[in-house]
Amino acid sequence: ALLPILSYPDPRLRTIATPVKEVTAEIKTLITDMIETMYDAQGIGLAASQVDHHIQLIVMDLSEDKDSPRVFINPKVTPLVEEKQPYEEGCLSVPDVYDKVERPNKVRIEALDENGNKIDEEVEGLLAVCIQHEMDHLNGVIFVDYLSRLKQTRARDKVRKVLKIREKQG
Ligand SMILES: O=C(O)C[C@@H](Cc1ccccc1)C(=O)SCC(=O)c1ccccc1
Numbered sequence: 001a002l003l004p005i006l007s008y009p010d011p012r013l014r015t016i017a018t019p020v021k022e023v024t025a026e027i028k029t030l031i032t033d034m035i036e037t038m039y040d041a042q043g044i045g046l047a048a049s050q051v052d053h054h055i056q057l058i059v060m061d062l063s064e065d066k067d068s069p070r071v072f073i074n075p076k077v078t079p080l081v082e083e084k085q086p087y088e089e090g091c092l093s094v095p096d097v098y099d100k101v102e103r104p105n106k107v108r109i110e111a112l113d114e115n116g117n118k119i120d121e122e123v124e125g126l127l128a129v130c131i132q133h134e135m136d137h138l139n140g141v142i143f144v145d146y147l148s149r150l151k152q153t154r155a156r157d158k159v160r161k162v163l164k165i166r167e168k169q170g
Pocket residue numbers: 042043044045046047088089090091092093129130133134137
């Protein structure tokens with residue numbers, strides 16, 4: 001089922017996600033719904049925080065055909081390089097706002113997958129950028145937090161406008 005995505009500056013987006021103790025049937029359903037919601041919203045990632053479930057769960061799919069979703073449970077991300085690179089980021093919770101954010105572009109991801117198997121990978125490029133962006137969501141951080149006050153105000157106005165238009169479209 002499609003899940004509603006919280007929009008900036010909804011305070012619920014600031015909730016700190018708690019670790020997943022056991023991958024229950026409910027969590028497996030949530031994973032399926034998050035993947036469906038991510039594809040419907042044309043995103044390449046989605047954190048459970050964005051659909052108002054405050055557990056440490058991320059889904060991502062960077063594939064061309066949108067047919068290879070990845071699941072990260074209780075993820076831990078460790079930068080592998082000091083230097084940061086700018087990347088034009090977007091966010092499904094801040095629609096139609098894109099801006100450069102500097103992040104290390106090579107990180108180590110340690111997590112569990114949907115079957116409870118260990119993931120331990122070194123990734124770089126967009127995958128590294130996206131997993132850090134999703135990790136931020138689990139810690140109540142939104143990419144606009146890294147931008148200037150002026151850009152944050154513009155982002156709030158933009159989201160308000162986009163939500164009004166979507167309401168009219170029904
Ligand atoms: O809000 C989210 O977490 C999803 C977000 C993930 C993300 C994309 C790009 C850079 C950082 C994080 C999105 O999927 S935004 C929409 C999108 O598909 C996209 C936007 C910019 C570059 C590449 C993809």
